[in-house]
Amino acid sequence: xxxxxxxxxxxxxxxxxxxxxxxxxxxxxxxxxxxxxxxxxxxxxxxxxxxxxxxxxxxxxxxxxxxxxxxxxxxxxxxxxxxxxxxxxxxxxxxxxxxxxxxxxxxxxxxxxxxxxxxxxxxxxxxxxxxxxxxxxxxxxxxxxxxxxxxxxxxxxxxxxxxxxxxxxxxxxxxxxxxxxxxxxxxxxxxxxxxxxxxxxxxxxxxxxxxxxxxxxxxxxxxxxxxxxx
Amino acid sequence: xxxxxxxxxxxxxxxxxxxxxxxxxxxxxxxxxxxxxxxxxxxxxxxxxxxxxxxxxxxxxxxxxxxxxxxxxxxxxxxxxxxxxxxxxxxxxxxxxxxxxxxxxxxxxxxxxxxxxxxxxxxxxxxxxxxxxxxxxxxxxxxxxxxxxxxxxxxxxxxxxxxxxxxxxxxxxxxxxxxxxxxxxxxxxxxxxxxxxxxxxxxxxxxxxxxxxxxxxxxxxxxxxxxxxx
DNA sequence: TGCTCGTCAAGAGCAGTGCTCTCGTTTTTT
DNA sequence: AAAAAACGAGAGCACTGCTCTTGACGAGCA
Numbered sequence: 001x002x003x004x005x006x007x008x009x010x011x012x013x014x015x016x017x018x019x020x021x022x023x024x025x026x027x028x029x030x031x032x033x034x035x036x037x038x039x040x041x042x043x044x045x046x047x048x049x050x051x052x053x054x055x056x057x058x059x060x061x062x063x064x065x066x067x068x069x070x071x072x073x074x075x076x077x078x079x080x081x082x083x084x085x086x087x088x089x090x091x092x093x094x095x096x097x098x099x100x101x102x103x104x105x106x107x108x109x110x111x112x113x114x115x116x117x118x119x120x121x122x123x124x125x126x127x128x129x130x131x132x133x134x135x136x137x138x139x140x141x142x143x144x145x146x147x148x149x150x151x152x153x154x155x156x157x158x159x160x161x162x163x164x165x166x167x168x169x170x171x172x173x174x175x176x177x178x179x180x181x182x183x184x185x186x187x188x189x190x191x192x193x194x195x196x197x198x199x200x201x202x203x204x205x206x207x208x209x210x211x212x213x214x215x216x217x218x219x220x221x222x223x224x225x226x227x228x229x230x
Numbered sequence: 231x232x233x234x235x236x237x238x239x240x241x242x243x244x245x246x247x248x249x250x251x252x253x254x255x256x257x258x259x260x261x262x263x264x265x266x267x268x269x270x271x272x273x274x275x276x277x278x279x280x281x282x283x284x285x286x287x288x289x290x291x292x293x294x295x296x297x298x299x300x301x302x303x304x305x306x307x308x309x310x311x312x313x314x315x316x317x318x319x320x321x322x323x324x325x326x327x328x329x330x331x332x333x334x335x336x337x338x339x340x341x342x343x344x345x346x347x348x349x350x351x352x353x354x355x356x357x358x359x360x361x362x363x364x365x366x367x368x369x370x371x372x373x374x375x376x377x378x379x380x381x382x383x384x385x386x387x388x389x390x391x392x393x394x395x396x397x398x399x400x401x402x403x404x405x406x407x408x409x410x411x412x413x414x415x416x417x418x419x420x421x422x423x424x425x426x427x428x429x430x431x432x433x434x435x436x437x438x439x440x441x442x443x444x445x446x447x448x449x450x451x452x453x454x455x456x457x458x459x460x
Numbered sequence: 461t462g463c464t465c466g467t468c469a470a471g472a473g474c475a476g477t478g479c480t481c482t483c484g485t486t487t488t489t490t
Numbered sequence: 491a492a493a494a495a496a497c498g499a500g501a502g503c504a505c506t507g508c509t510c511t512t513g514a515c516g517a518g519c520a
Binding site: 007008036037038048049052057058 | 476477478479480481487488
């Protein structure tokens, strides 16, 4: 009986996947604003209302794409970082940062979907939270291990005590490390995405041309300032 | 004859201003995606096609709003920075950063318009370039004067020579200062907007609650790492 | 003063969107 | 075999940006 039920559910899963695939391709070429349920349906040879059997609204389709994008980015970061020798914490950090940039430049519309302006209302945060922290988890792990290895420069400034509560959501990612390390991760994390967002969203147009080299220098600079040394 | 022509042009200018005002209000409440020419026309008691006498397309209206937003943000930054004693470079820097954050939090949709995902096609970059650099000009001026006053910590790392060409567009804003200062400005600049974008776009939801205090700490940390000391 | 000519608002209309509802058909469940 | 659920198709609603045409008004020239 599972087989018979699976018969229907299998074609359902296949169609669902086909919808998201076509939608992802449209998203990559047209951008989030140009994603059209009717166009997806047209390309599938379906009628537009049939799509609603699989995604109750356009936002739900977008949410699925958002989760996919988070996972794709997170996987790229994890893979790039895993290819670096464990004891070279600076190189691991730079590899992770470079992976974020490379992925963002290669998939600007997907990047805009997850790090740009929130599209319409809000996306469900609960569904995405597991996929969303993969990148910062990598960054946190690098800094944790650097700290445990004694490879981290001592903190120049301690966080004020009233901020102890604020990093509570980061502690599970970096168990045992002092708060000042967490704050340095946050600083590097936000700085990384500040650069990548500027680059992907065109803020460097006609301003910085060789962005790859400039990015590398800036990240090396920033890594040094949060305590990662060669 | 100028008077009679001005009579016509004056009402034209007034209507243009009324359109942008209503559009800005719609933008503030609905977001860029919800800005509708027809709704603007409806609120003015006009018919939708009449709007096209004043703005040839929706994107042109958006471009006008973009320039307005750049100027509003730039002015907020300039004003906040001007209120701080000249010789306290760190306080000036933090005031400028705080102004960016305050403005972004207070006007999230306008902020998204200029620092979020680029909306549809592209906006005209030439018209906006003068308004667009007001914030970074302030940041650059602070660091320049700090350097000239000898209040800047010496650089830890020099930029590689192949990057000399990349900062050519920043030199007019910071005449006479060495490249490493410019790179530190760029690092602080991108880091600042990285934080603000994360905060405005909801990346800190359910993660960091007292964002004002956390922002202050992070900016103080980052200011220290680019050489601004108390 | 009278006559053009450019500017303007209005209206109809086109193509497109997200989404809803209904109606047969097919598949699964009972 | 009968009841229930899932499904695709189609029509339709309200909305969008945008174009084209029509008619009125006012400014400049003869």
